[in-house]
């Protein structure tokens with residue numbers, strides 16, 4: 360059975376914003392049971408974990424001889440190893456894979472940057488200006504995505520691994536006030552989070568938080 364790593368105690372207080380969440384969601388969508396090894400921030404920087412993830416982060420994925428990292432790559436591996444997360448049609452599959460990369464490389468970076476400004480540049484003289492700049496970049500990306508997305512339900516027709524990664528990226532904007540101006544994406548996120556597989560994944564990671572916060 361594949362084993363992933365996740366935070367022993369997640370800073371997101373169980374809100375499913377850490378990157379074990381898209382992997383859990385993918386497992387649940389394809390019906391693949393999995394184990395979770397919880398790691399502390401210290402353990403993530405020690406040799407056993409660094410041998411799998413040289414950047415000392417979660418998630419990692421281990422199954423038999425395979426030990427690898429990168430949440431997007433793990434979701435792709437799950438999608439390649441099971442049916443249901445990528446179209447079988449060659450063209451549609453290639454487009455879905457493009458959208459996986461777009462979620463991680465084009466849409467998510469300014470959203471992650473905003474978290475850095477918010478959490479690591481608190482009190483800096485430039486924080487206000489940086490917020491303005493980063494929010495502008497995020498809105499530019501969301502405007503472009505909304506123009507393309509239109510009234511679609513999913514990125515490539517049917518639900519795919521690309522939606523797992525894109526919805527995970529967009530959820531990091533919850534609480535920022537930005538999504539209030541994008542009903543298209545509020546509805547899109549809701550379609551994703553209403554999926555039974557998402558709910559099972561969310562509950563599983565939330566249980567880690569609730570156990571750690573009650574211990």
Ligand SMILES: N[C@@H](CCC(=O)N[C@@H](CSCc1ccc([N+](=O)[O-])cc1)C(=O)NCC(=O)O)C(=O)O
Nearest residue numbers: 369370371376377378415416417418428429430431
């Ligand atoms: N590109 C890598 C990035 C992995 C990554 O960012 N891992 C983070 C956790 S998910 C990112 C994350 C962290 C916290 C929140 N949060 O809301 O609290 C959200 C997302 C990590 O291990 N951080 C610890 C470290 O770098 O030492 C991937 O996609 O797997």
